[in-house]
Amino acid sequence: MLYYLYQYLTNHGIDIPGLHLLKYISFRAAMAVLLSLLIALVYGKKIINFLRNKQMGELVRDLGLEGQKQKEGTPTMGGFIIIVATIIPVLLFTRITNVYIVLLLVSMIWMGGIGFIDDYLKKIKKNKDGLSGVFKIIGQVGLGLIVGVTMYFHPDITIKRKYADAQVVNRNNVAQNFAPPQKETISTVPFMKNNEFDYSKILFWMDEEQQNEWAWFVFIPLVIFIVTAVSNGANITDGIDGLASGTSVIILGTLALFAYLSGNIIFADYLNIMFLPNMGETTIFTVALIGATIGFFWYNTYPAQVFMGDTGSLMLGGVIAVLAIILRKELLIPVLCGIFLIENLSVMLQVAVFKYRKRKYGIEYAQNNRLFKMSPLHHHYQLDGFHESKIVNRMIILGVMLAIICLITLKIR
DSSP: OHHHHHHHHHHTTOOOTTGGGGGOHHHHHHHHHHHHHHHHHHHHHHHHHHHHHTTOBOOOOOOSOTTOGGGTTOBOOTHHHHHHHHHHHHHHHSOTTSHHHHHHHHHHHHHHHHHHHHHHHHHTSOOTTOSOHHHHHHHHHHHHHHHHHHHHHOTTOOBBOBOTTOOOSOGGGGGGGBOOOBOOOEEEOTTOSSOEEEGGGGOTTSOHHHHHHSTHHHHHHHHHHHHHHHHHHHHHHTTSTTHHHHHHHHHHHHHHHHHHHHTOHHHHHHHTOOBOTTOTHHHHHHHHHHHHHHHHHHHHSSSOSOOOHHHHHHHHHHHHHHHHHHTTOGGGHHHHTHHHHHHHHHHHHHHHHHHHHHHHHOHHHHHHSOSSSSSSHHHHHHHTTOOHHHHHHHHHHHHHHHHHHHHGGGTOO
C-alpha cells in the first residue's frame, strides 16, 4: 500500500523527504522484517493469553518422554501469531497486485486455514483425531493445483535467460544481455553445468510441439506432490519446542536470498542465473515471514509458552514449498529442507520396518525390535537421553550447513 502511495504522490508532483526510499526493495524488506518481528513480540503475548483464556491448551499424549506432562495445557494455535505478523507488513510494503505475492498470501491463508480447522476440532470440539487425513490431503492437493495452474498459465510468470555470448559493457544496460521473457516449465538443477531442466522433456516420446502442449501433465502433479510432501514434513517436524520454527527460519532465509538475487537483473547477470521478472517483491514477503517466525520463536523456545499447532506447521511447510517452486528451486528441497525430509523418512521407515518384521517374525518381535526407539527422529533422540534443547540446537546447526550447501550451488555448477 505504501508503495502505491509513493507512486501516487510522485505522479502528482508531491515530494516528501525520505518517501523515495519506498521504491527500493531492500528498504521495504528491512521495514517489513522489523515490523513483523515487532508485531510478533508485542502482540504475541496478548494472543497467547487469549488462547489460554479460551482453553486452547495442548492435550499431551503420554509417550513416556521426559518433561512431557509439564507441557499439558500450553496454548496451541500459535501459528496465528506468525500469520498476523506476516500479513500486516506484506500488505503495507509490497506491491500487492504482484502475482507472486497474491500466490504466497493465498498459500499462507489456505494452509493456515486447514491447520486451524484441525486445531479447532481437537481443542474446541474435543475430537482427538482432528481433521481427517483425507481432508488434509484434499486441502494440500487443492493448493498444489492452484499454484501449478497459476504457474503454468499466468502471463506474468516468466523467465529471462542470459544470452550465451552476452558481453557486459555498461551495467546500466545489463538488460540487453537477456533474451525476451518466456513461459517455460523449467527448474534449476543444482551442482550441474547447463543446470536447467525442462519438465516437458519427460514426455520424450512426443515431438517438441506436443511436449510444450502437454507439459502441464507433468508439471502440475509435481507441484501438488511437492506442496503436500513439504507441508507434511514441517508438520511432523513440529514435535518439540522450537524445532519447526527454528529450522524454518534457516530455510526461509536461504529462499529470501535466492528471491532477491533472481529478481535483480544485475545479480542475475553477474551470477549467470535465470532472471525472474517481478520476483524481487517476494523478498519482502519472505523476510516478513522470517521476522514473524523469529518473533514466535521467542515464545516457542524451551520451555515453550505456546505451540504453533497445525495452524503454523502446515502453513510454514506449504509456503516454503510454494516459494521454492516459484523460484524454480524445487529440486533443492531435499537438501534445503533436509531436516523435514529426515523427520518424514524416519516415520516412513519406522512403519515399513515394523510391518515387515511383524509379518516375518510376529508382533512381539516387531514391538521389541523397532528401527528407532520412537519416531519422528527427534523423539528417538529424546529417549536416547538428549535434552530437547540440545536436539533443537543441533538440528538448527545442521540446517545452517544444508543452507550453505544450497547457496554455494550459485557458483558450483
